Amino acid sequence: MLIRKAVPKDAEQLASLMKQVEQSGLxxxxxxxxxxxxxxxxxxxxxxxxxxxxxxxEEGQQLMGxxxxxxxxxxxxxxxIHIAIGVSRRERGKGIGCQLFVAMEEWAKDxxxxxxxxxxxxxxxxxxxxxxxxxxxxxxxxRESIGIGGNYMNEWLMSKLL
Numbered sequence: 001m002l003i004r005k006a007v008p009k010d011a012e013q014l015a016s017l018m019k020q021v022e023q024s025g026l027x028x029x030x031x032x033x034x035x036x037x038x039x040x041x042x043x044x045x046x047x048x049x050x051x052x053x054x055x056x057x058e059e060g061q062q063l064m065g066x067x068x069x070x071x072x073x074x075x076x077x078x079x080x081i082h083i084a085i086g087v088s089r090r091e092r093g094k095g096i097g098c099q100l101f102v103a104m105e106e107w108a109k110d111x112x113x114x115x116x117x118x119x120x121x122x123x124x125x126x127x128x129x130x131x132x133x134x135x136x137x138x139x140x141x142x143r144e145s146i147g148i149g150g151n152y153m154n155e156w157l158m159s160k161l162l
Contacts, residue, residue, distance in 0.1 A: 003103040006054035011042035013063045014056065021086035026124045055103050057096045064091045067100040077115040101134045108162060115161055121146065122154040125154065136160045
């Protein structure tokens, strides 16, 4: 398994993987809702600033997972990033998420990032277990912040300080 920085030529496969991961119903976008084209994603990867990065997990030229680390240009927030992670359904539970976190944290330390934050649906126990294993703590509850199928779900706000 190779963990590396995503490059613009990954855009088509990455866009497809993101849509596949969203089929879980555990991501921000509903399945089929994301309208990002491979061309748009390619442009985003090409123009991404130094405060952000996308890592991918690749095996045999097939992308298995991704981690977006999005930073801030605002001076007072430059020490902080927000992350989103996804792993292919058939590859979950094999340590890919942990490997993506290791790569992201190494990059974050080099960039002098102090705070990493994320949100996760309250009932996504597998993801919460991964985040806690990686040292994240719950900071708060975002009540009824996500609407899924006519029901409102809570999200946990979690963070890790480096």
